[in-house]
Amino acid sequence: MDNRTIAAISTPKGLGGIAVIRISGSDSCKIADKIFKGSALISQVPTHTVHYGHIIDKNGVFIDEVLVTVMRAPKSYTKEDVVEISTHGGIIASKSVLKCIIEAGADYAEPGEFTKRAFLNGRIDLSQAEAIIDIINAKTSLEQKNALSQASGSLSNEINAIRGDLINLSASMQVIIDYPDEELEDVTCDDILSRVSKNHDKIIKLLGSAENGKIIKNGIKTVIAGKPNVGKSSLLNFLARDDRAIVTEIAGTTRDVIEESVNIDGIPLILTDTAGIRETNDIVEKIGVERSRQSIDTADLVMIVLDASTETTEDELKLLEETKDKKRIIIINKTDIKDEKFTNTINNIPGIKPIELSVKTGEGVDELTARIKKMYNLGEVGQNDNCIVTNLRHIGALTKAKQSLERAMDSINNMMPSDIASIDINMAIDNLGEITGAVISEDIVSAIFHDFCVGK
16 A cells, blocks of 8 residues: 655646645655644644634745644545645745645655545545546536546446446356256356346446537537528537638538537537538539538437528439438527528428527527437436446447446356356356456556656
């Protein structure tokens, strides 16, 4: 066990109102007493209290006016004695205080070492530790909500329930294997198959959430498509809240793909504005149209913009037909000047549930957001312990566990000896243990925490 007392600045570099320096280890209070001058010694104050005073260096020179928070083991982030010193913000003040702490006997913390200690001391498991870095790196409220859910144990609870049942099953099987002549309660092949199948289904469900996990992490690759001059670029500018695309009344202004990352009510979208799709003899525009079609083919979601002020064209009808099997949202623009022929045509196309959206007033954006959440089942993220797997390491371990249980089921169905199935069940147990850290190598642990920032 590492007995060093460590310290680091836990707030970002740069200007700010305050900076926080964290100290963790058995000598935290002793070190604080060497540099802090207040109304009482830190080693003698009650836990979870805050104290006003000054930091003094080894030569007795005043460094900064501070607040010191004391959290004694085991009720702290690391389950060790922790002291946090809140100094004035800025690089000089915080570094000067940290220098005093190091001179008083602390060691510089390594990247992620505070969270690593929380893991090693049993406060959190490995999946919860990884969720903490996801909280720090979250770019949208949806990503943060899912990371918070996992940090509170939603994934751990799922994994531990599956793993615990398989451990109990394996133990029952091992007794029968080791003592075949004893009169023990028999575990039948049907019992084994039923329990393995049940847990296999749970793993399949977790892996099924990974597609939404990819979206939460990377965003929904969304293409805005339609004929020229229907308002595609205006829609992109509106959703991006910036004039990213040129907008004119001249048809065919956009001739290349324009991409922008946006956040709509916590939903990450990678928006792509494309050239208007139509038959054309213009060589440059024709290349743009071809790129538009390629973007549609690789998109997660297609937003097709239709112009309500004009009769629906053959190009638009063809685009609607070509995208009927993709995830798509039909958006009707210019509804204030609807053409009767347009309305009649749209009403006669089965399966079309368009959204009327105005980039001028914002009308329809709430419906657009609700439609996307429903399409990707994103409305329940972070609620009722709903778990969405986002981590590639977790996906890999779950996939291996699934394959191990499938081999076990094949063994049972082929009437092979139960110890063969037991080997694969134990492999699945180890695969699942890799997620929470119950079964993990020191090299993998070190690699995971190396990605953390210093001070966390």
